[in-house]
Amino acid sequence: MGVNITLAVDAMGGDHGPKVTVPAALELLTRRNDVKIILVGLPDAIEAELGSSATKWGSRLSVYPASDVVAMDEPPALALKKKKDSSMRKAIDLVHEGLADCCISAGNTGALMATARFVLKMMPGIERPAIATTLPTINGHVYLLDLGANVDCEPEHICQFGLMGSILASAVDNKDNPSVGLLNIGHEAIKGNGLIKRSAELLREAPINFYGNVEGDDIFKGTVDVVVCDGFVGNAVLKSSEGLAWMLGQMIRREFRQSIFSRLAALVALPVLNNLKRKVDHRQYNGASLLGLKGLVVKSHGGADVFAFRHALEYAVSEVSNHVLGRIQAAVSQLEKTS
Amino acid sequence: MGVNITLAVDAMGGDHGPKVTVPAALELLTRRNDVKIILVGLPDAIEAELGSSATKWGSRLSVYPASDVVAMDEPPALALKKKKDSSMRKAIDLVHEGLADCCISAGNTGALMATARFVLKMMPGIERPAIATTLPTINGHVYLLDLGANVDCEPEHICQFGLMGSILASAVDNKDNPSVGLLNIGHEAIKGNGLIKRSAELLREAPINFYGNVEGDDIFKGTVDVVVCDGFVGNAVLKSSEGLAWMLGQMIRREFRQSIFSRLAALVALPVLNNLKRKVDHRQYNGASLLGLKGLVVKSHGGADVFAFRHALEYAVSEVSNHVLGRIQAAVSQLEKTS
Secondary structure, three states: OOOOEEEEEEOOOOOOOHHHHHHHHHHHHHHOOOEEEEEEEOHHHHHHHHHHHHHHHHHHEEEEEOOEOOOOOOOHHHHHHHOOOEHHHHHHHHHHOOOOOEEEEOOOHHHHHHHHHHHHOEOOOOOOOEEEEEEEEOOEEEEEEOOOOOOOOOHHHHHHHHHHHHHHHHHHOOOOOOEEEEEOOOOOOOOOOHHHHHHHHHHHHOOOEEEEEEOHHHHHHOOOOEEEOOHHHHHHHHHHHHHHHHHHHHHHHHHHHOOHHHHHHHHHHHHHHHHHHHHHOHHHHOOEEEEOEOOEEEEOOOOOOHHHHHHHHHHHHHHHHOOHHHHHHHHHHHHHHHO | OOOOEEEEEEOOOOOOOHHHHHHHHHHHHHHOOOEEEEEEEOHHHHHHHHHHHHHHHHHHEEEEEOOEOOOOOOOHHHHHHHOOOEHHHHHHHHHHOOOOOEEEEOOOHHHHHHHHHHHHOEOOOOOOOEEEEEEEEOOEEEEEEOOOOOOOOOHHHHHHHHHHHHHHHHHHOOOOOOEEEEEOOOOOOOOOOHHHHHHHHHHHHOOOEEEEEEOHHHHHHOOOOEEEOOHHHHHHHHHHHHHHHHHHHHHHHHHHHOOHHHHHHHHHHHHHHHHHHHHHOHHHHOOEEEEOEOOEEEEOOOOOOHHHHHHHHHHHHHHHHOOHHHHHHHHHHHHHHHO
């Protein structure tokens, strides 16, 4: 197996920058010998983390200089206008120029989306980009989109999210005809607002396996393979789920510290609970796809640690090796022809 | 302490009807000697559950006949039009006629809202009713509204939800100046859609302790006392949280059944985990307020068991004894005068 996948990593992005991105990149190189990584950012900062291991990887590892960094709280429009030599911009440029198959960044989501949209442009037939991620379910995982790229959606956008989500699930999970559910406040077709009712009509006509309406609890019950919603709702659901999981984790820890008995119980229970924790660890679900662009971009959680960022890199590799971009393009142009 | 609180209980509502509502009512009578309960519904069905205990409570327990039942999946408009002698309708009528202080139903939410709005009418100054409930947080609980009464909100409605939620929290929890957060996809004021930005402006001017934007994870972190959002978002957040909590519960159980070791671990760990489960048990958070009406209505989860339904009754008692209705009315009329 030759080297056939090239990732452009925004080494400066995220809360921890090169301290996380560089070791994660090195871990990935060890695990996947078909991958080449270009670390984009301030050379000094990157090389300080690389140390002596830089030369070991030969042409599979390179540093691409960028003199600027987009701040985590920088307004997207400003980042786009003023930071043309940022690590984020340069990493996306590499995808645009065909020098990398996918760009991965833990940076500012708004800036990443705005820059990717400006540089890579939208796929013909797709009006709005969407952010998609996977979440654990009782028996596997589910794709949820949009997660915040769009806060004012039209039914056409939601329908396009359904199409893109369906292709993503079928490509990455090698699943035939994945089922797509529309997030609503009831299962019945009469429920919901005008946006949702019209979206359901469009999804019903789309060339996907449309399940119909689903409710919030269906996300984690694994009722469908893909759940679509507008970006505001998706973001609220994702973040509240993260908050609830965090709270329960804290409470379990607190409960086991309550008394001598519970401290003893913890000794035997914690290995079992840690086993579960590994299974639902949000870090291994790190890596959200920016869909609808003429190039692959994966967003990592800003606070990702090395383990989480490596998972985002692995997720990017699976998108590239499963030809997500080409498959979405083909499906969209097929749809354009028939409509 | 004399009997000074009268509850009208829709005895037929919910998935289990009188099998749940009647024993829960009897439990409440035992616990609160200041409460009188009117069980509304098919007398035969209610009396079958009451058995010999009917007479024991004297005037504190009575049965008010209603010949019809609203089905759980009945369209609200139909229920309102065709079921004028339903247990739900009659229970609300009792509040309207001043014969009861609060109506409690585990029935069809849409029908309950439509009927309550028709019979009781909206409070002057409030344009839309809202559904509010409490959720556990890391250090207490939070009020979340709206949970689905409104799927297309205007900024004015969201601002009114903030006012009503603030008064609810201050009345029921006896908390001075509770903080109110607006659910958004970022903390910064520039985030969100037009609805949210305008809602934030109105909330900033309202006579409440407005915290500003909060994100989904802030709900469970206890960042604020009250979180407001439109009904679509609130419903999606509430149900996805229920789904996630259910999934984690299932997974914990499954994990402890995996091996001999984990089964042994379960023996010592389960008492600790059950202790936690009691703390976050959604059944004790059962009881959502229908706010903005000229009368108190509490909605119980449709699938409530006796324990959960009793909690909804207790919640109704706390709304009555804390004068939630009068306080909201006073605040709204104060607002009307000053604006």
